Amino acid sequence: MRDLVERYDGDGRDDAPGLPRVKHWEIGNEPDFDPTRADDEPDYGSCYGDDPAGYGEELRTAYHAAKAADPEAQVVFGAVAYDRFYDRPDLDPPGPFRFDFVREVVAALQQAHGTEPGWPFFDVLGFHNYNDFRDNWDGPDGRDPEIIGKARHLREHQLVAPGRFDLSALPLLASEMGIAAGPSDAFTERNEDYQAAYVGQVMIRSAAAGLRAAIWYTAADRNTGACDRPYDWLAHGLLRTRFVAERVARCDPPPLPRYTARAAFEPRPALTAFRVMGELLSRATYGRQVTAVELGTYDVEAHVFTLADGRAAMALFGDSGDRLGRKGVANPAHPVDVGPALLPGWTGRVRVIDHLGYGEVEAGDTVRVTTSFAPKYVVVEP
Numbered sequence: 001m002r003d004l005v006e007r008y009d010g011d012g013r014d015d016a017p018g019l020p021r022v023k024h025w026e027i028g029n030e031p032d033f034d035p036t037r038a039d040d041e042p043d044y045g046s047c048y049g050d051d052p053a054g055y056g057e058e059l060r061t062a063y064h065a066a067k068a069a070d071p072e073a074q075v076v077f078g079a080v081a082y083d084r085f086y087d088r089p090d091l092d093p094p095g096p097f098r099f100d101f102v103r104e105v106v107a108a109l110q111q112a113h114g115t116e117p118g119w120p121f122f123d124v125l126g127f128h129n130y131n132d133f134r135d136n137w138d139g140p141d142g143r144d145p146e147i148i149g150k151a152r153h154l155r156e157h158q159l160v161a162p163g164r165f166d167l168s169a170l171p172l173l174a175s176e177m178g179i180a181a182g183p184s185d186a187f188t189e190r191n192e193d194y195q196a197a198y199v200g201q202v203m204i205r206s207a208a209a210g211l212r213a214a215i216w217y218t219a220a221d222r223n224t225g226a227c228d229r230p231y232d233w234l235a236h237g238l239l240r241t242r243f244v245a246e247r248v249a250r251c252d253p254p255p256l257p258r259y260t261a262r263a264a265f266e267p268r269p270a271l272t273a274f275r276v277m278g279e280l281l282s283r284a285t286y287g288r289q290v291t292a293v294e295l296g297t298y299d300v301e302a303h304v305f306t307l308a309d310g311r312a313a314m315a316l317f318g319d320s321g322d323r324l325g326r327k328g329v330a331n332p333a334h335p336v337d338v339g340p341a342l343l344p345g346w347t348g349r350v351r352v353i354d355h356l357g358y359g360e361v362e363a364g365d366t367v368r369v370t371t372s373f374a375p376k377y378v379v380v381e382p
Contacts, residue, residue: 001025001065009070024213026076026126026175027062031055032101037086041096044081049097052104053112056121059105060113063121077102079126079175082154083133091136102158110165120167124212127154128176131198132188134323141292145301145319147174147202151209172209176217177202179324180234181268182256189325190234193374196269197317198324199238200277200355200375204303204315207286216274220265227251235259238271269356273374276357280377281315283308290314290342300334300371304343307379312344317375324373331373338378339366349381 006014010021034049048055059077066073080102084095091099098104106120113119129147137149144152151172159167179198182190199216206214220239224247225232233255235244240261248259260266287304295302302316316336322329340346350367353359355374361381369376 001062002069005066005069005073009073011070023070023072024074024076024124024173025062025066026079027059027122028055028078030081030097030128031078032080032082032097034086034096034098038096049101052098052101053108055101056105056109056112060109060118060121063118067118074123075121076124076126076173076175077105077122079128079173082127082150082158083130083136100158102154103161106159106165106167107161120165122170124171124173125154125159126173126175127151128217129174129202130177131179131202131323138321141298143289145205145321147177147205147211148209151211171212173211173213173215174206175213175215177206177214178217178236180236181270182235182259183230183233184325185230187327188323189327191325192268192270194324196273197355197374199270199273200315201301201317201324201373203274203277203281204317204375207281207284207305208289208303210286224248227255230255238268238274239265240268241265272357273355276353276355276377277375280307280313280353280379281305284313287312287344290316294342295336297334297336299332300336302336302342306344310345311380312346313380314338314343314378315375316369316371316378318372320373333370333372335368335370337366338369343378343380345380347380347382351379351381353377353379 007016008022029045031046031048033043033047035047036050063075066075081097084097085091085099088099109120129150134146138145139149155168179195180190181192181195184190203214218236221235221237221241221244223234242261242264245259245261248254248256284305284307290302292298299318300316301319302314305313307313318334320329320331349363351359351361352369354376
């Protein structure tokens with residue numbers, strides 16, 4: 001671990017020529033996975049769900065090695081799945097992950113090494129977020145939706161043990177987040193429209209949650225498996241791939257209907273949505289979430305940002321209060337009147353941009369913006 005961090009720390013000593021500088025090091029993938037509860041489900045990278053103290057010792061060892069090579073290195077706990085628990089039947093669906101894993105790791109480290117320099121032996125808590133599980137984390141009355149609620153829950157329930165420790169001020173990052181473009185099932189419609197909408201939704205919410213980083217999973221489709229196991233084929237990529245298309249073609253019926261890719265990589269609408277969101281908000285400063293009372297509806301979620309040039313912008317989208325694509329749940333369009341009460345620095349002119357980059361300037365004392373599940377961006381114009 002020490003040699004690895006040294007190779008990428010950018011200090012000019014034993015560095016890999018031309019390689020990027022790396023400052024964040026995640027120790028394991030989904031270590032809350034318990035192999036004794038997995039049945040025939042494969043592991044996802046590390047398997048300490050039945051041994052929190054064992055993961056704690058690995059984390060401590062990696063922390064000291066990383067800091068010895070680069071004192072500025074940031075060591076990331078996990079990232080934990082923090083969904084599909086075997087020990088929380090009230091949180092659906094069940095699975096092979098341990099609910100109190102983070103808190104138990106920290107408690108074990110405190111008991112064994114709590115007086116040592118460096119405790120708790122991580123700088124950032126990492127976690128994963130997938131829209132299919134959002135119903136477990138939403139706050140009441142439209143507050144703390146989805147990843148915002150999940151981050152809050154982690155801080156309040158896993159980084160705090162009353163009377164023992166309070167690490168709730170530590171930063172969080174999401175090293176996986178996403179929604180699949182297919183295949184659908186009996187409960188959830190999965191398609192490229194929902195995926196393209198979710199890119200903006202989850203990145204906007206990640207800013208609201210104050211995450212240090214938010215990383216989409218994944219750049220390109222790669223999941224394949226047995227033809228009769230549809231969940232082996234979940235297509236999370238921003239790019240379709242010929243690799244997956246060729247394997248889909250071997251199945252009858254195909255696990256991903258109408259999946260095509262003539263080139264090695266073909267962009268989905270989600271890639272465009274990712275670019276549009278990034279160009280608008282990657283250097284912006286998050287302001288606040290607009291309340292339902294201000295919007296006049298619980299069916300729209302809106303957040304205010306300050307752009308790098310000082311102008312105000314609002315990102316808003318319809319929200320049914322359920323996961324995207326849930327069958328039987330409507331996603332109607334909703335109008336919102338945006339004006340000086342909602343958007344600071346109002347000039348009477350705004351550019352309204354949809355999630356795929358199409359926009360036009362509108363003017364007035366207020367501007368009516370109609371949005372459904374796909375985000376729209378309202379930017380103050382001079």
